[in-house]
Amino acid sequence: DVKVTQSSRYLVKRTGEKVFLECVQDMDHENMFWYRQDPGLGLRLIYFSYDVKMKEKGDIPEGYSVSREKKERFSLILESASTNQTSMYLCASSFRAVRVRLTEAFFGQGTRLTVV
Amino acid sequence: TQLLEQSPQFLSIQEGENLTVYCNSSSVFSSLQWYRQEPGEGPVLLVTVVTGGEVKKLKRLTFQFGDARKDSSLHITAAQPGDTGLYLCAGGESNYQLIWGAGTKLIIKP
Structure with a gap:
């Protein structure tokens, strides 16, 4: 059974703290993604990685950084948490497409982060 | 800017009814x-459609991709409480450039 595992389901942090969200996949996928999900806004891409040590900015990278030292692990870092970063964070992974075609994205269960 | 608009945003119906x-x-x-x-x-993939006019069926769910590949619909026949959830569409050229709709929240009442 394929799996994407996020380190925490729920997290409460104080404003200004450095926050680490961890994601591990066991499917040998090349691609990994971090999204945030807010009501009425759909999923917004923060960062993605298509290979180890490679990272690319998504649509809303400000205030975030990422790390991918190993193929199976992709970490999202909030450098200095702020209340507007309160959200549901979703990690996903997928195979790299051979042609221009969407491949299946497998998602973790999400981390609901509250910044107070 | 590409946008995907989903409608309705919220739908609450009785078990056994049809919906789109x-x-x-x-x-x-x-x-x-x-x-x-x-x-x-997290979201779980139901279907991928690639050809204009394509229709795919998954048990009681029917997915259609518009002829011009600008729109899509999901039809559920005889809805069950297990169909309850948030339905999201996503389109694009690659997984790196997906555009997501805001979702349709569906509640099926027994």
Whole structure:
């Protein structure tokens, strides 16, 4: 059974703290993604990685950084948490497409982060 | 800016009824996906459609990709409480450039 595992389901942090969200996949996928999900806004891409040590900015990278030292692990870092970063964070992974075609994205269960 | 608009945003119906949700854009997509997300979980892929006019069936769910590849619909026949969830459409050229709709929240009452 394929799996994407996020380190925490729920997290409460104080404003200004450095926050680490961890994601591990066991499917040998090349691609990994971090999204945030807010009501009425759909999923917004923060960062993605298509290979180890490679990272690319998504649509809303400000205030975030990422790390991918190993193929199976992709970490999202909030450098200095702020209340507007309160959200549901979703990690996903997928195979790299051979042609221009969407491949299946497998998602973790999400981390609901509250910044107070 | 590409946008995917889903309608309705919210739908609450009785078990056994039929329903259709829509995903519309002014842009052409090379392919489009539908995902379902249950409360407290991540989205799970239901289907990928790639050809204009394509129709795919998954048990009681029927997915259609518009002829011009700008829109898609999801039709559920005889809805069951297990169909409850948030239905998301996503379109684009690659997984790196997905455009997501805001979702349709569906509640099926027993």
